[in-house]
Amino acid sequence: MSNAMYNKMWHQTQEALNSLLDTESQKMMEPQKNQVFIFQMLATFYIKYVQIFRNLENVYDQIVHPQKRILIRKILDAVMGRILELKNEMVELELTEFHYFDDILQDLKLEPKYQVKPIPLEEAVKLIQIAERARQGRLRAMFMKQIYLQEYRAKQARLLGDKVADVSAAALRIQKVWRGFHQCKRTERQRREEMIFLGMNPPPLFNEVSAAMIQADRLCHLRNKVQIKHEEEYRDALVTIKDDLKLTEGPDIKENLQDQIRHWFIECRNLTGTFPDYPNEEEGGSAIIFSNKTPQQVIDDIVASQDKEEKTKKKKKEKKPKKEKKEKETKETKEKNKQEEEEMWKMSPSVFLHTMEEGNSVYKDLWKNKDESWNFPQDYDPELIKEGKRKELESEIRVQVDELMRQELKNLKLAVNREKELSARTGKKKGGKKKNKKKKGRKGKKDKDLTVDRTIESLYKELVEEGLLIQALKVSLSDYIGEYSYLGTSLRQVSIEPMPSLLDVRQLITLYAILPLGSAAVHEKAPLVKSLLLAGPSGVGKKMLVHAICTETGANLFNLSAANITGKYPGKSGLQMMLHVVFKVARKLQPSVVWIGDTEKTFYKKVPHAERKMEPKRLKKQLPKMLKLLKPDDRILIVGTTKRPFDAELQPFCKAYQKIILVPRPDYASRYVLWKEIIQRHGGVITDTLSVSCLAKITDGFTQGHIVQVVKEVLTERRIRQQSHKPLTALEFIASLTSMNPVYQEEEDSFKDWYAKTPMGKKRALALTGGNKENEKDKGKKEKKGKKEEKKK
Numbered sequence: 168m169s170n171a172m173y174n175k176m177w178h179q180t181q182e183a184l185n186s187l188l189d190t191e192s193q194k195m196m197e198p199q200k201n202q203v204f205i206f207q208m209l210a211t212f213y214i215k216y217v218q219i220f221r222n223l224e225n226v227y228d229q230i231v232h233p234q235k236r237i238l239i240r241k242i243l244d245a246v247m248g249r250i251l252e253l254k255n256e257m258v259e260l261e262l263t264e265f266h267y268f269d270d271i272l273q274d275l276k277l278e279p280k281y282q283v284k285p286i287p288l289e290e291a292v293k294l295i296q297i298a299e300r301a302r303q304g305r306l307r308a309m310f311m312k313q314i315y316l317q318e319y320r321a322k323q324a325r326l327l328g329d330k331v332a333d334v335s336a337a338a339l340r341i342q343k344v345w346r347g348f349h350q351c352k353r354t355e356r357q358r359r360e361e362m363i364f365l366g367m368n369p370p371p372l373f374n375e376v377s378a379a380m381i382q383a384d385r386l387c388h389l390r391n392k393v394q395i396k397h398e399e400e401y402r403d404a405l406v407t408i409k410d411d412l413k414l415t416e417g418p419d420i421k422e423n424l425q426d427q428i429r430h431w432f433i434e435c436r437n438l439t440g441t442f443p444d445y446p447n448e449e450e451g452g453s454a455i456i457f458s459n460k461t462p463q464q465v466i467d468d469i470v471a472s473q474d475k476e477e478k479t480k481k482k483k484k485e486k487k488p489k490k491e492k493k494e495k496e497t498k499e500t501k502e503k504n505k506q507e508e509e510e511m512w513k514m515s516p517s518v519f520l521h522t523m524e525e526g527n528s529v530y531k532d533l534w535k536n537k538d539e540s541w542n543f544p545q546d547y548d549p550e551l552i553k554e555g556k557r558k559e560l561e562s563e564i565r566v567q568v569d570e571l572m573r574q575e576l577k578n579l580k581l582a583v584n585r586e587k588e589l590s591a592r593t594g595k596k597k598g599g600k601k602k603n604k605k606k607k608g609r610k611g612k613k614d615k616d617l618t619v620d621r622t623i624e625s626l627y628k629e630l631v632e633e634g635l636l637i638q639a640l641k642v643s644l645s646d647y648i649g650e651y652s653y654l655g656t657s658l659r660q661v662s663i664e665p666m667p668s669l670l671d672v673r674q675l676i677t678l679y680a681i682l683p684l685g686s687a688a689v690h691e692k693a694p695l696v697k698s699l700l701l702a703g704p705s706g707v708g709k710k711m712l713v714h715a716i717c718t719e720t721g722a723n724l725f726n727l728s729a730a731n732i733t734g735k736y737p738g739k740s741g742l743q744m745m746l747h748v749v750f751k752v753a754r755k756l757q758p759s760v761v762w763i764g765d766t767e768k769t770f771y772k773k774v775p776h777a778e779r780k781m782e783p784k785r786l787k788k789q790l791p792k793m794l795k796l797l798k799p800d801d802r803i804l805i806v807g808t809t810k811r812p813f814d815a816e817l818q819p820f821c822k823a824y825q826k827i828i829l830v831p832r833p834d835y836a837s838r839y840v841l842w843k844e845i846i847q848r849h850g851g852v853i854t855d856t857l858s859v860s861c862l863a864k865i866t867d868g869f870t871q872g873h874i875v876q877v878v879k880e881v882l883t884e885r886r887i888r889q890q891s892h893k894p895l896t897a898l899e900f901i902a903s904l905t906s907m908n909p910v911y912q913e914e915e916d917s918f919k920d921w922y923a924k925t926p927m928g929k930k931r932a933l934a935l936t937g938g939n940k941e942n943e944k945d946k947g948k949k950e951k952k953g954k955k956e957e958k959k960k
Contacts, residue, residue: 210271242530261934417560424564445572648845698804698826699826701808702829757802787819813917862897876903
């Protein structure tokens with residue numbers, strides 16, 4: 168794709184974002200009661216924002232104009248933050264981390280997997296009729312041919328002798344075998360073609376990389392190089408253009424500012440009789456007074472403020488306390504309004520909508536109709552840099568001018584009234600002393616730094632040597648293979664809670680871990696997630712997800728598992744020092760992930776006798792304290808993994824982990840994709856002799872870890888070489904599975920039961936079963952109160 172194509176994609180995406188912002192601003196003003204309608208509205212916004220996010224991500228990745236990329240990144244961060252806000256709204260509404268959009272995707276005509284061009288009904292009926300008639304005709308022709316051959320053979324047997332009959336019978340037998348073999352091969356070929364035509368099997372050379380894909384990858388790498396080059400040129404231009412402006416326009420800007428401020432002095436003196444107070448540097452200096460205003464507008468503001476003060480003084484004198492009887496009525500109406508507001512649902516205010524609207528308005532004013540015919544290579548625009556640097560230069564010069572003009576104002580005041588100037592000086596000195604005292608008090612409240620005299624490099628080295636800072640495995644999130652659950656909405660409509668699929672888990676990891684850690688702007692403003700718990704049976708990929716978070720975000724990985732910190736930094740002071748060093752390095756080199764493996768050991772109900780020497784509960788009291796110290800600026804995420812959450816004390820366990828994600832064993836659809844992908848990644852070739860659907864059906868209860876282990880055992884180097892003359896079969900893989908223990912349904916149910924006891928699980932259960940009962944109780948209480956009041960009257 169060329170630069171023009173990506174620019175066109177950006178314009179289309181901005182138009183979609185503009186229309187979405189308009190509709191969302193309208194919907195936010197309308198209060199709603201129907202929970203189903205509210206969820207559909209939120210889910211529709213969520214899906215549309217995800218579409219915009221993907222398009223903007225693609226544009227940001229490929230566009231080469233440096234100034235456009237700055238604006239796109241700003242809008243992209245805001246879109247990511249809005250997605251997280253909508254996700255938080257849906258969680259609070261449905262009281263579950265997993266949501267299913269299959270019915271909404273159908274309404275939006277967004278098919279989750281396949282996209283088939285529709286054909287008219289009449290044409291489809293004609294095609295089916297032609298195919299059926301042809302099939303019947305072929306069957307009739309074959310039947311008639313067989314009858315004819317039988318009659319012909321019978322005639323030949325009667326006419327010819329025994330010897331000739333034997334020879335002809337032998338020839339017929341050879342022909343029969345050959346024709347059967349030939350027809351079998353032909354049928355197989357036709358069946359393959361039919362399956363490819365229906366989209367059930369991939370076409371030939373589907374897994375091989377095409378020449379077009381190779382060319383696209385090459386162009387992508389070239390674009391990245393051009394991006395880096397244009398970025399460097401843009402940074403250099405920022406410095407050189409500013410220096411040129413300082414030489415050419417700097418003196419004129421200084422003179423204009425001085426004349427403007429002097430004019431303000433004189434006008435204030437003429438209007439009020441005294442010189443004005445000059446704003447301090449902390450307040451912003453003269454920039455506050457003259458921000459986007461002319462000197463005449465400033466004078467008009469002074470006159471208007473004086474008139475307002477006089478009017479307010481007159482009104483205060485005229486006003487008298489009245490209307491005491493109406494206070495009760497107003498209170499009652501306020502209470503009624505509050506009750507109505509509680510019943511009606513309104514979307515909570517967004518932090519990111521303003522940023523998106525701001526970015527959208529900048530796009531409309533600057534880039535939408537901009538003529539770029541002169542800028543074919545999409546390099547930086549020098550005029551835009553000049554506009555920005557003029558403002559920056561003016562603010563720098565204004566600081567110097569403010570110092571000069573403060574001194575000039577002091578001289579003027581001394582000349583007019585020396586006594587006032589002396590009293591003002593004494594007042595400022597007293598105030599200054601008080602401020603210094605307050606600052607001293609604030610310094611005392613700050614936490615002590617236990618490693619003031621040490622560098623970050625030395626602390627980093629110490630953590631690596633102790634094994635607390637480890638290297639994350641290079642695993643991308645796309646390597647966590649699975650499939651979506653397409654029946655989630657249908658099951659929930661029948662009051663059946665579906666088990667989340669693997670791609671649902673992957674989506675949550677993206678929302679709660681990767682997006683906030685990957686962008687500082689999103690992390691600061693989006694709903695803050697400080698800690699995350701991944702709970703599931705052994706082998707479902709919990710550790711892999713931790714490493715994937717670090718790979719995708721470039722985060723450092725700290726291992727504070729109970730087994731890893733045993734014998735390190737002993738004692739209370741040692742534990743305090745360890746946590747101080749870990750979180751100090753994590754803050755300095757953020758983003759960072761603090762991983763606590765087998766985290767149920769930290770919150771054991773009862774420590775097993777064999778593990779008492781490990782002191783597994785060392786972090787139990789310290790972990791909540793460290794969570795409180797984490798601020799929105801700290802891109803640090805604490806991730807715990809557990810395969811036995813039911814061994815931990817529930818209340819402190821749930822308090823420590825803000826979000827709890829159940830990682831299930833793979834379902835049939837995910838197992839099918841897993842077998843197929845893992846076999847191909849390890850050098851296997853899938854042919855008709857290997858029934859992947861059979862493997863997926865048989866391996867119910869087996870995890871991703873089991874499948875990977877089996878494939879590695881079967882696909883040795885020798886077996887991979889033999890595939891050309893000996894294709895793979897399902898029996899080879901089934902033999903290796905016999906020695907493994909699957910995850911039984913009882914174990915999965917134990918995880919479900921445990922999750923039902925967590926705060927989110929309890930809320931979900933109450934919403935599904937006990938919500939109606941509670942409402943009835945509340946109604947009964949209200950009715951009783953009403954009857955009592957009537958009796959009193």
